[in-house]
Amino acid sequence: MIGELGRRTSTALLVHSALIQAVTFLVRPAATYRALELDVPGFALGLLAASYAVFPLLLAVPTGGLVDRLGERRLMAIGSAVVLSCSAFLLLWGSSIVALVIGTALLGAGQLACVVGQQAVVANNAVSSRMDSALGYLTFAASLGQALGPLAISLVGGASIRPDTQAIFLLSVVMGLVLFATTFVVPAHVSAGRKKASGPVPGGNAVSLLKAPGVARALATSATVLAVVDLTMVYLPALGADRGLTAATVGAMLTVRAVFSMVSRLLLGTVSRRIGRMRLLVVSLALSTAALAAAAVPMPAWLLFGVMAVLGLGLGIGQPLTMSWLSAQAPTGQRGRALALRLAGNRVGQVVLPSAIGVVAAGLGAGGVFLASAVVVGGTLLLLRGVQLD
Numbered sequence: 001m002i003g004e005l006g007r008r009t010s011t012a013l014l015v016h017s018a019l020i021q022a023v024t025f026l027v028r029p030a031a032t033y034r035a036l037e038l039d040v041p042g043f044a045l046g047l048l049a050a051s052y053a054v055f056p057l058l059l060a061v062p063t064g065g066l067v068d069r070l071g072e073r074r075l076m077a078i079g080s081a082v083v084l085s086c087s088a089f090l091l092l093w094g095s096s097i098v099a100l101v102i103g104t105a106l107l108g109a110g111q112l113a114c115v116v117g118q119q120a121v122v123a124n125n126a127v128s129s130r131m132d133s134a135l136g137y138l139t140f141a142a143s144l145g146q147a148l149g150p151l152a153i154s155l156v157g158g159a160s161i162r163p164d165t166q167a168i169f170l171l172s173v174v175m176g177l178v179l180f181a182t183t184f185v186v187p188a189h190v191s192a193g194r195k196k197a198s199g200p201v202p203g204g205n206a207v208s209l210l211k212a213p214g215v216a217r218a219l220a221t222s223a224t225v226l227a228v229v230d231l232t233m234v235y236l237p238a239l240g241a242d243r244g245l246t247a248a249t250v251g252a253m254l255t256v257r258a259v260f261s262m263v264s265r266l267l268l269g270t271v272s273r274r275i276g277r278m279r280l281l282v283v284s285l286a287l288s289t290a291a292l293a294a295a296a297v298p299m300p301a302w303l304l305f306g307v308m309a310v311l312g313l314g315l316g317i318g319q320p321l322t323m324s325w326l327s328a329q330a331p332t333g334q335r336g337r338a339l340a341l342r343l344a345g346n347r348v349g350q351v352v353l354p355s356a357i358g359v360v361a362a363g364l365g366a367g368g369v370f371l372a373s374a375v376v377v378g379g380t381l382l383l384l385r386g387v388q389l390d
Contacts, residue, residue, distance in 0.1 A: 005125055005190060010137075012185035013121055016076065017138055018145035019179040020114040023083055023172055025149025027107055028052065030168040031090065031100045037162065040097045051101045053347045055109035060347075063116050064340025072117045072124070072190060072336075077183045079113025082106055084176035091169040112343060114179075115142075120336040121190055123327040131327060132277060133269020135320040140265040143316075147258065209338055214329040217383040218322050221285075222342050223349025224380050225318035228288065228373050231354050232257065232311065236295075239366035245301055257308040261316025268320055278384065281321045285381050288314030292374035296367040 005013070035048055067075045086106040093099050118138060126134040152171060157163025210216050233254060240250035264284075272280050291311035295304065323339065330338035357372045364371070 005121070009186055009190060012182055013118060014137060014141040016080075016114065016179065016182045016186070017118050017141040018148065019175060019182065020079075020083065020111055020118075021142045021145030022149040022152070023087070023175050023179060024107060024111050025146050026152050026168060026175070027087060027090065027172050028104065029150065029153055030163075030165050030172070031094070031104050033162055033168075034090075034094055034165040035097060035100055037165065038095075038097060044097050048097070048101055048104055051105040052108040053351070054105050056112045056347050057344055059109060060112060060116075060340040060344030061337060063112055064334075064337030067116050067120045067336030067340070068334060071188065072121045073183060073186050073188050075113050075120075075336075076117035076186065077180070079110045079115075079117060080176070080180040080183050082110030082113065084173065084180050086110060087169060087172040087176045091166065091173055094165075094169065112340070115343065116336060116340045119323060119339045121186065123323070123335045123339060125190055128328070130269065131324045132272035132280075132321065135323045136265040136268030139316075139320045139323075140262050143258065143262045143265065209330070209334060209341060212329055212331055215326065215338065215341075218326040218329060219342055219345040221281075221380045221383055222319065222322035222326070223345045224353065224376060225285075225288070225315055225322065226346045227349040227353035228292070228377055229315050230350055231357065231369060231373055232315075235366045235369045236308075239295065239370065242366055243298065243301075249301060253305055253308045256305055257312035257315075260309045260312030264313045264316035265320060268317060272321075277321060277324060280317065281325070282381065282384060284314045284317035284321065285377055285384075286314075287311075288318065289374050289378040289381075292370050292377060296371040296374070298367075 031048060032045065035045055040048075063075070083106075086103050089106070090100070090103040094103055119135075122134045122138055123131075153163060153168060156167050156171060210219075236254060237247070237250050240247075240253070268280075275283075287310055291307050291314060294307045295311070299307075323342070326338050326342055327335050353376065357369055357376065
C-alpha cells in the first residue's frame, strides 16, 4: 500500500499514474505523425514540441495552489477531463498544425493537473518513514506508462512507416475515458486540501516558497536529473552513430537504462530505510556522474550496456528522492504548490540545461555532451552539503 491509503485506493492511484503517462506518450508522437502527414515545415514541428511545456510553465504554481485548496481528487478529475477533451479534439478536429498545437498544449495542462494531484495524494498521506517507498512506487507506475504508450503506437501502426493517426487518437480517447473513471475510485477523504480550504495558506506564493530552507536546492537537483535523462535519450543515438552501433543496439541500451530505473524505484523504500535518504541521494548522483563520464570514453558495446544500467539506477533514484526532499522541506499546507513548482522547474531545466550543455560541448561531439553532463550532475552534489533528509 501507499502510505496510509488502502489497497484499492493505492491501486487506483498507480493505475492513474500509469495511464496519464501512457496517454501522453501516445498522443505526442501521434501529433507529430499527423503533422508529417500534413507536410508542415520543420519549424512547425519545433513549435508543436514546445507547445506541450507552455501551460506547465505558466500554470504550475497556480495549479499547486488549487490542489492545496480544492483537494487532490478534484484536481485529478479536472486534469483527466482536460486530457480526455484533448484526445477527442484531436480525433475530430486535429487536421491542421494550429489544431495540433492547441491539442498538445491542452495535453500538457491536463497532464500537469493529474501529476500534481497524484504526487500530493502521496505527500499528504504517506508517513515520513514510508515516503520514499510510496513515491518510488508512484514513479515506477509512471515509468511503466511511458513504456506502454509507445508500445501502443507499435501495435496500432504495425510495420507501416507512418501509422494510422486517427486510430491512435481514437485509442487515446478510450484510454482517457478509463483515466477519468479511475479518478473516482480514489476516495475524496484522502484529500488534505479540503480541510485547509476554509483558511488562508501562509506564505502562499512562489517567492516565499523558494525561500524555505532546502526548497531551491531540491528544485535545482530535480531539474538537473530530469534534463540529463532527456540528454541521454537524445545523444545516445548520436554517440552510437559515432561508434558504429546499430539503431537496434542503441534502442536496447535505452531500454536497459529505463528498466534499471524502474527496478531502482521498486527497491527505493527498502534501500532508503537501510542507509538513509541523504546517503542514498548522494550515492545515486555519484553513480550517475561516474556512468556519464564513463560513457564519454570509447569502449566495447557490451561494456556500454553495463554503463547504461548503472546510469539507469542512479537517475531512477534521483527523481522520487527529490520529491521526498521537497515534500519534507515545504511549509505546512504548501506541499501541492511545492510539487507543482518542481514540475515547472523541471520544464525550465529541460530547456536550459540541454541547450547550455550542447553549446559548451559543441566541438567535442556526443562524447563531450556526456562528459559535460557528468560535470553538471557532479556539481549538484555541492547542493547537498548541510542538508538533512532523514
